[in-house]
Amino acid sequence: MYTLNCKGKLLTIDQPIVMGIINATPDSFFKGHSALGLDGIVLLAGKMIDDGATILDIGGQSTRPGSERIPAAREIERVVPVIEAIQSKHPDTIISIDTYQSRVAEMALKAGASIVNDVSGGEMDNEMIGMVGSLHVPYICMHMKGTPDTMQKDIHYENVLREVLDYFIFKIAECKAAGINDIIVDPGLGFGKTIAHNFQLLKQLEIFKLLEKPILAGISRKSTIYKTLGISAEEALNGTTVLNTVALLNGAAILRVHDVREAKEAIELIGSMKAAQ
Numbered sequence: 481m482y483t484l485n486c487k488g489k490l491l492t493i494d495q496p497i498v499m500g501i502i503n504a505t506p507d508s509f510f511k512g513h514s515a516l517g518l519d520g521i522v523l524l525a526g527k528m529i530d531d532g533a534t535i536l537d538i539g540g541q542s543t544r545p546g547s548e549r550i551p552a553a554r555e556i557e558r559v560v561p562v563i564e565a566i567q568s569k570h571p572d573t574i575i576s577i578d579t580y581q582s583r584v585a586e587m588a589l590k591a592g593a594s595i596v597n598d599v600s601g602g603e604m605d606n607e608m609i610g611m612v613g614s615l616h617v618p619y620i621c622m623h624m625k626g627t628p629d630t631m632q633k634d635i636h637y638e639n640v641l642r643e644v645l646d647y648f649i650f651k652i653a654e655c656k657a658a659g660i661n662d663i664i665v666d667p668g669l670g671f672g673k674t675i676a677h678n679f680q681l682l683k684q685l686e687i688f689k690l691l692e693k694p695i696l697a698g699i700s701r702k703s704t705i706y707k708t709l710g711i712s713a714e715e716a717l718n719g720t721t722v723l724n725t726v727a728l729l730n731g732a733a734i735l736r737v738h739d740v741r742e743a744k745e746a747i748e749l750i751g752s753m754k755a756a757q
Contacts, residue, residue, distance in 0.1 A: 482694045482733060484618045484662040486574050486594035491534070491618075493694055495751055496728055498743045499535040499576065499736040500528035501700065504558045505542050518565050525566045529573055532744030535595065537736060538562055538588070539578030543599050543671075552583040559584065560591045567592030576620065582607040589615055599624055599671060601651050613659030620664040620696060621651050625672030640677045641684055644668075648691055664734065666696040670704060678704040682723060685730035697727035698736035700743075721746055 484491040502521060516524060525536055540558030541550055563575055576595035577588035582605045585596045597620040602609040612619045623644045625635065637643050648665050655663050665688055669678045678699070688695050699705070705719035706712055721742050724735050728750045737743040 484595070484664075484694075485616070487589075487617060489572075489574060489594060491574060493733050496733050496735060496747045497534040498532055498740050498747065499537050499696070499734055500525075500531075500533035500740045501736060501738050502528075502536055502538050502562065503542075504538060504540045504562045518561060521562055522565050522569050525570060525573070528740045529570055531740040533573075533740045535574045535576055535734070536566060537576045537578050537597055538566075538593065539597075540584070541579060541581075543578075543580075552581045555579060555581060555584045556587045559588055563588055563591040563593050580604040580608065582611045586611055586615075589617060594618070595620065597666075598622065599668070601647070602654070609655055609658045609660065613655070616659065616661065618662035618664060619655060619660045620666055621648070621655065622666035622671065622696075623647050623668040635672060635674050635677070637677065640673065640680055641687060644681065645687060645690070648688070648693075652691060652693065664694045664696050665691055666698060666736075669697065669699045670702040675704045675708060678702075682726055682730065685727060685732060689731045694733035695731055696734040696736055697724065697732040699723045699727065700735075700737040700739070717742065725750065 482493040502525060504521065528536060538559050540555040559577060566573065566575060574595065575593040576597045577585050577593040578597045579585050580598050580600040585608065595618045596612050598608055599622045601621045601623060644667050652663055667681045667688065669681060685695060700720050701713045701716040705716040705723065709719055717739055720739065724743055725746050727735065728746060735743045
C-alpha cells in the first residue's frame with residue numbers, strides 16, 4: 481500500500497488505480513482534446529471520473545517522437561483554464577500536470593493540480609525538482625533517454641533494465657534531497673526505447689518494486705502495440721488492455737490510459753483473480 485499527500489488530499493493506493501489522459505493540445509499522437517473546447521473537455525473529465533479514474537492527467541505539450549516544443553507561456557495558456565474548469569466542476573478529483581517545464585508545473589499547481597508528472601525526470605528543466613520539493617507535492621519521475629525530438633534516434637543500452645533501475649536509484653535520492661516525499665516511478669515505455677526494450681521492461685516490471693515506490697505504466701495505444709500488430713493507434717484498444725493486464729500482473733500501481741473504463745475493468749478482474757482461494 482502507498483499513500484500520497486496531494487496538497488492535503490490523502491491518496492491511498494491499496495489496489496491499482498487509473499490515471500485518465502486529457503491532452504489539451506492539438507498534436508498528440510492520439511486524440512488531442514483541444515478541439516473539444518473547454519466545455520467538452522470538462523464533459524470528458526466527468527466521463528473519465530464516472531468510468532473510474534482516480535487521477536486526471538492534463539498535458540498541454542505533445543511529447544510524441546519528433547514533437548515541436550512550445551514555450552511555457554503557451555503551455556500555461558492551454559492547461560490552466562482546463563485545470564481550473566475541471567477543479568471547479570469536480571473539486572474532489574486529483575489532477576496531475578503533465579509537463580517538463582517548472583514554470584508550467586508551478587502555475588498548474590496554483591490552478592488546482594496536485595501532482596507533477598515530468599517525462600524528463602527533471603533533466604529538461606533543472607529547476608523542476610527543487611520547485612516540486614518546495615511545494616511538497618507528489619512527483620512522477622519518468623525515465624527518458626534524450627528529449628522528445630531526439631529520443632528515438634540511435635537508441636542503445638548495454639542493459640536497459642539495469643540502466644533504468646540505476647537511473648531511478650539516483651533520481652529518488654535527488655528527489656528526497658530536494659524535499660520530495662512522494663515519488664512515483666515511470667519506466668517510460670516508448671520514450672527512448674525500441675519495441676524490444678518496451679517488452680523487456682514490461683516483462684520484468686516487477687524488479688522496480690525494489691524501489692518501494694508506486695510504479696506507473698503508460699503503454700496506452702503506443703506504437704509498441706500498433707506497430708507490432710500492424711494496425712493504427714485508433715485500433716489499439718485491445719492491445720492496450722492486454723499489455724495493461726501484463727503490467728498489473730507485474731506490479732503496476734497506476735495505469736495511465738486514454739480509455740478509463742477498460743483499464744478499470746482489467747484492474748477489477750485481476751483483483752478478483754488474486755483474491756480467489
